[in-house]
Amino acid sequence: MGDIIEGSMGLSGYDSQGFFCEIVSAANKGMIPQAVLKRLQGLDAVELMARSDAASRELYNLGITFTVYSDRMMIDRILPFDVLPRVIGADEWVDVERGVTQRVETLNKFIWDIYHDQKCIKDGIIPADLVLGNKNYRPQMEGVSVPGGTYVHVCGIDLVRDGDGIFRVLEDNARTPSGVSYVIENRHMMQRAFPDLVDAFGIRSVDDYGPRLLKAMLDVAPEHVGDPQVCLLSPGAYNSAYFEHIFLAREMGIPLVEGRDLVVENDRVYMRTTEGNEEVHCLYRRIDDDFLDPLAFREDSLLGVPGIFDAYRKGNVTLANAIGTGVADDKAVYAYMPRLIEYYLGEEAILPNVPTHICREPDGLKYTLDHLEELVVKPVGESGGYGILIGPRASKAELAEFRAKLRDDPANFISQPMIDLSVCPTLLEGRIVPRHVDLRPFCVTGKSSWVLPGGLTRVALREGSLVVNSSQGGGSKDTWVLMD
Amino acid sequence: MTQLTLLARFAEEISWMARYMERADNLARLLEVNEVFARDRRGEHNWDAVIDLNADRELFEKQHGATSPSKTAYFYMLDRDNPNSIISSVRSARENARSLRPLISTEMWTHLNVFFNELQAISATPDNIPNISRFCERVRTACQAHTGITEGTFYRDQGWYFYQLGKYLERADQTTRLVDVKYHTLLPRPDDVGSILDLSQWNALLRSAAGYHAYRRVHPRGIDPIGVAEFLVLNNRFPRSVRYCIGEVSNLLSQLIYTFQLNRGDRVAEAVDVIHKRLEDTDMQSIIDYGMHEFLDAIQLDLIAVAKAMDVAYFGQVEEDDVAA
Numbered sequence: 001m002g003d004i005i006e007g008s009m010g011l012s013g014y015d016s017q018g019f020f021c022e023i024v025s026a027a028n029k030g031m032i033p034q035a036v037l038k039r040l041q042g043l044d045a046v047e048l049m050a051r052s053d054a055a056s057r058e059l060y061n062l063g064i065t066f067t068v069y070s071d072r073m074m075i076d077r078i079l080p081f082d083v084l085p086r087v088i089g090a091d092e093w094v095d096v097e098r099g100v101t102q103r104v105e106t107l108n109k110f111i112w113d114i115y116h117d118q119k120c121i122k123d124g125i126i127p128a129d130l131v132l133g134n135k136n137y138r139p140q141m142e143g144v145s146v147p148g149g150t151y152v153h154v155c156g157i158d159l160v161r162d163g164d165g166i167f168r169v170l171e172d173n174a175r176t177p178s179g180v181s182y183v184i185e186n187r188h189m190m191q192r193a194f195p196d197l198v199d200a201f202g203i204r205s206v207d208d209y210g211p212r213l214l215k216a217m218l219d220v221a222p223e224h225v226g227d228p229q230v231c232l233l234s235p236g237a238y239n240s241a242y243f244e245h246i247f248l249a250r251e252m253g254i255p256l257v258e259g260r261d262l263v264v265e266n267d268r269v270y271m272r273t274t275e276g277n278e279e280v281h282c283l284y285r286r287i288d289d290d291f292l293d294p295l296a297f298r299e300d301s302l303l304g305v306p307g308i309f310d311a312y313r314k315g316n317v318t319l320a321n322a323i324g325t326g327v328a329d330d331k332a333v334y335a336y337m338p339r340l341i342e343y344y345l346g347e348e349a350i351l352p353n354v355p356t357h358i359c360r361e362p363d364g365l366k367y368t369l370d371h372l373e374e375l376v377v378k379p380v381g382e383s384g385g386y387g388i389l390i391g392p393r394a395s396k397a398e399l400a401e402f403r404a405k406l407r408d409d410p411a412n413f414i415s416q417p418m419i420d421l422s423v424c425p426t427l428l429e430g431r432i433v434p435r436h437v438d439l440r441p442f443c444v445t446g447k448s449s450w451v452l453p454g455g456l457t458r459v460a461l462r463e464g465s466l467v468v469n470s471s472q473g474g475g476s477k478d479t480w481v482l483m484d
Numbered sequence: 485m486t487q488l489t490l491l492a493r494f495a496e497e498i499s500w501m502a503r504y505m506e507r508a509d510n511l512a513r514l515l516e517v518n519e520v521f522a523r524d525r526r527g528e529h530n531w532d533a534v535i536d537l538n539a540d541r542e543l544f545e546k547q548h549g550a551t552s553p554s555k556t557a558y559f560y561m562l563d564r565d566n567p568n569s570i571i572s573s574v575r576s577a578r579e580n581a582r583s584l585r586p587l588i589s590t591e592m593w594t595h596l597n598v599f600f601n602e603l604q605a606i607s608a609t610p611d612n613i614p615n616i617s618r619f620c621e622r623v624r625t626a627c628q629a630h631t632g633i634t635e636g637t638f639y640r641d642q643g644w645y646f647y648q649l650g651k652y653l654e655r656a657d658q659t660t661r662l663v664d665v666k667y668h669t670l671l672p673r674p675d676d677v678g679s680i681l682d683l684s685q686w687n688a689l690l691r692s693a694a695g696y697h698a699y700r701r702v703h704p705r706g707i708d709p710i711g712v713a714e715f716l717v718l719n720n721r722f723p724r725s726v727r728y729c730i731g732e733v734s735n736l737l738s739q740l741i742y743t744f745q746l747n748r749g750d751r752v753a754e755a756v757d758v759i760h761k762r763l764e765d766t767d768m769q770s771i772i773d774y775g776m777h778e779f780l781d782a783i784q785l786d787l788i789a790v791a792k793a794m795d796v797a798y799f800g801q802v803e804e805d806d807v808a809a
Contacts, residue, residue, distance in 0.1 A: 061594050061597060061598050243585075246585040255491060256586040257491060271491060273489045273491055274746055275745070278489055
């Protein structure tokens with residue numbers, strides 16, 4: 001049965017309900033020190049609640065928010081913040097770091113390959129149509145070389161912990177993963193609201209992210225430039241992640257620009273300043289491929305910069321992440337990652353995948369249809385937790401409806417066994433209760449890779465819910481990686 | 485990699501942020517004074533002047549029909565459909581601030597964000613408005629806090645100068661309008677033989693421009709129409725007079741051109757010189773002989789010319805002639 005803590009106001013009666021608990025199970029298995037558990041047991045839920053409310057108000061007033069639209073009104077919401085931290089031991093973190101780095105190295109080699117020799121296809125490692133027929137494959141990138149062979153400069157790899165306490169990769173985010181600003185702001189919030197708690201342990205700092213990202217951008221700037229101008233390219237103030245764009249531009253010490261601030265002349269990119277045009281050499285862009293350049297991609301894009309693709313192709317400006325990395329985000333390509341790691345690096349995957357059935361393959365489809373009520377089925381193209389069927393929780397009608405969808409368009413789906421996602425003690429309405437969590441570590445790559453110690457822990461606030469996305473009622477927690 | 489460059493768009497947005505806050509502040513003063521002091525001979529509020537001053541009659545009648553004190557006050561305080569209302573100005577200031585967050589201090593943003601959220605939380609309808617004086621005082625206090633926070637936290641690079649430029653251009657514009665509308669309606673008519681000058685109205689005008697106490701320091705012995713108009717237009721020490729504002733605009737522009745080497749400002753400086761000259765080479769009697777309305781109208785046109793020159797020189801806009809060509 002689950003781990004039960006008794007004898008304190010806050011965690012008394014906390015029962016992890018048989019799931020792996022990031023605090024209690026981890027402490028009992030020696031993955032984190034018992035002292036962490038003891039300290040959290042000593043907290044008073046009422047006092048916690050008061051400090052937590054103050055922290056939420058502060059987030060709202062500081063505008064640490066994401067933006068949603070409702071009835072044509074723009075509403076700022078904070079990502080609900082839970083004050084009880086998620087804690088990862090020093091030894092375990094070493095494995096996560098190595099596993100994430102290994103995966104990013106593979107992704108970069110894989111993406112270079114698909115836009116050049118396509119050896120992985122010729123060698124039969126991955127089916128051609130999965131790559132070439134992918135809607136995020138950009139034929140325009142074929143033969144284009146990028147500085148250092150780095151395509152995925154910023155990668156967010158979503159991990160979950162299963163019932164045995166093993167981290168598994170759920171998906172790769174190789175386009176424009178967001179959420180890192182919450183990692184850093186959550187820590188600042190904890191330091192203000194719970195200085196006693198934060199100071200009690202040796203926690204690895206997260207403040208290094210901005211300078212590290214800037215260094216990576218300078219690493220990959222066009223080689224002929226002595227003193228490169230780096231900017232962050234944002235879709236603008238109405239984008240849901242605008243706060244993060246501001247935050248990163250400030251942490252990196254670079255200008256935040258929008259498409260309308262940039263102009264391309266003779267295949268060079270300039271920003272419009274009060275002194276006239278000034279050349280830009282490297283863009284950390286938070287605009288999707290589709291909207292980047294109306295001349296090369298979607299014609300109706302008003303967010304992009306006409307002509308920027310040609311400047312990019314000629315090596316006058318570096319874009320990070322590179323164009324065309326979305327192929328790697330695909331949930332069907334994900335299924336091939338363990339084989340790709342072996343193919344490119346000759347190594348076994350340090351972080352295992354969740355076992356995945358590919359419905360485009362007859363065996364995979366048959367297995368999925370036969371075991372639908374045990375499986376989680378996901379559309380391959382979607383992100384944000386949309387369109388997912390959770391077999392064990394679905395009604396007969398929902399199962400029947402999904403069966404039809406699967407038969408109609410099998411290539412659009414993968415299925416996975418239901419993972420007993422780990423839980424973490426979470427403060428809700430004055431009580432401490434178990435809620436499911438995931439983890440998104442961030443990896444920054446210029447000439448070499450660096451993983452931010454920790455990452456974004458998202459928590460599904462609804463009881464029993466497995467969906468952690470902010471657009472669907474998820475919150476976040478501070479993630480502590482302990483020092484040795 | 486230089487950090488001192490300023491995006492043209494940011495320069496524009498920051499000057500507009502300042503303008504919108506200045507506008508909200510001025511409007512709050514005007515409404516408050518109108519509520520407290522400006523009553524006509526039968527003791528009723530005269531709200532029509534406020535509508536005329538802002539040139540809003542058409543929009544008002546379209547949305548609310550005939551004027552009433554409550555409807556007019558609502559229209560200027562909390563009507564989201566009136567782009568010139570206080571809540572609309574603060575919303576625009578805050579939208580600019582949102583976009584400017586990489587540039588402005590966190591405190592500037594936080595304060596504006598909290599202020600707007602407070603205004604948004606007030607429930608009101610055209611027939612049910614909050615207490616006008618208290619509302620206006622709250623707005624004025626918030627606008628002053630904004631000014632203070634900006635003064636105390638905003639880094640003094642180009643952005644600061646564009647912020648100040650926006651503020652003083654808007655203030656000059658507001659004072660010009662105020663004098664223009666009030667001056668003629670308050671002058672005794674030639675046929676009002678023997679009527680006594682309604683001093684309370686002139687006091688109210690000064691209070692609208694936050695100039696009552698300052699005026700009394702300069703003119704301890706009394707209030708007269710020419711003295712008031714002169715104070716609001718030509719005084720070179722009163723921070724809301726047209727002349728003072730234009731002096732500041734001129735200084736700020738010199739800083740941009742000489743300290744920050746923004747040589748494209750020459751055309752703007754020429755446009756500012758036109759107003760400067762107009763104000764320096766005159767006195768009150770000459771203005772009255774020329775026509776108060778005509779004089780103020782000319783200043784308004786000059787101010788528009790300055791704004792246009794800034795659009796082209798600094799804000800990356802293409803000159804109208806170029807577009808035609």
